Amino acid sequence: MKIICIGRNYTKHIEELQNERPEEPVVFLKPDSAVLLKQHPFVIPEFSDDIHHELEIIVKINKVGKYIDAKFAGKYYDEIGVGIDFTARDLQQKLKDKGLPWEKAKAFDGSAVIGEFMPKNTFSSIENLTFELTKNGETVQKGNSSHMLWKIDELIAHVSQFFTLKIGDIIFTGTPEGVAAVKSEDVLEGYLEGNKLFRIQVK
Numbered sequence: 001m002k003i004i005c006i007g008r009n010y011t012k013h014i015e016e017l018q019n020e021r022p023e024e025p026v027v028f029l030k031p032d033s034a035v036l037l038k039q040h041p042f043v044i045p046e047f048s049d050d051i052h053h054e055l056e057i058i059v060k061i062n063k064v065g066k067y068i069d070a071k072f073a074g075k076y077y078d079e080i081g082v083g084i085d086f087t088a089r090d091l092q093q094k095l096k097d098k099g100l101p102w103e104k105a106k107a108f109d110g111s112a113v114i115g116e117f118m119p120k121n122t123f124s125s126i127e128n129l130t131f132e133l134t135k136n137g138e139t140v141q142k143g144n145s146s147h148m149l150w151k152i153d154e155l156i157a158h159v160s161q162f163f164t165l166k167i168g169d170i171i172f173t174g175t176p177e178g179v180a181a182v183k184s185e186d187v188l189e190g191y192l193e194g195n196k197l198f199r200i201q202v203k
Contacts (some may be wrong), residue, residue, distance in 0.1 A: 001168045003030040003112055004159050005056075005085055009149050009174025025150050025158050030085075034112040039063055041201040042110055043178035044184065048088035051182050054175035055133035055141045055190055059152060060117055061169040068160040073153035078120045078163060080189040081133050082197050085172050085180045090183070114170060115190050115198030123193065127151055133189045135182070143176025 007026035016034060036042055044051050059077040085106065092105035123129060126145060132142040145151070148157065152173055159171065182188070186202040 001170070002163070002166075003032070003034060003039050003170045003172065004163065005030060005106070005125075005172040006150070006159075006174045008126065010143060010147055011149065012147075012177035021149075025148050027159055027162070028106060030107040030112050033069045033109055034107050036110045036113050039086045040110075041203040042086065042113070042182070042188075043106055043203045044182070045088070045110075047108075048091050048105075050088065050090040052087045052179045053135070053141070053182055053188060054085040054114075054179050055131060055143070056083055056085055056152040056172045056175050056185045057129060057131055057143075057152070057192070058087055058114065058143055058173065058178055059171050060154075061156075061167060061171070063167060065160055065165045068165070070153045070157035073156035073160075073194055074120075076156055077152075077171075078121050079117035080123070080129070080192065081115045082133075082192045083115055083170075083172060084188065084190065084200070085114070086132070087112040087177065087179075090120075103165075104125070107194060109139075112170075112172070113188075113190070113198055113200055115192075118192065118195060118197070130193055133178075134189045135180075135186055137187075140180060141176055141178035143156070145173075147176065148174060
């Protein structure tokens, strides 16, 4: 199982981090060891003082595919959820400043929260999904899939040009604005269309 992540897929998030708008999807990977185990807290790693939450819509691939056409991409997943791409923002900035890869800041152990999944056919339109992250009961991120620069099916088509998609692979589709640091004892809860799909304690 691999985790394929998309960066800079929401305009307001690009603006809040003062990044350039990309001409094509920004793609990076997380290893399976990045998955935060169920019922486990997220432990802030010793190498960072600025771990940010990034809530994202995620999809689970249900069959093997390569060079998938966007018009057929919907056949390659039937479940949608939400997750968190935890990012060591201070470390990421140091790496970016040196023109180095981001993996140490993005792919560390426990950096991928994968919530529960819901059947795709639960929703009338996957291009109009509201998702939300609360921290200690207050909404800190809220987005809608209609604001994606590249829609889910377009992302699947794009990444399948480079990576063979396999059953169980997860695609993180990008985060909206509102990313911010987490602190010990924070409680993070993720929602998709009002359905709570995860609850995480920060330690």
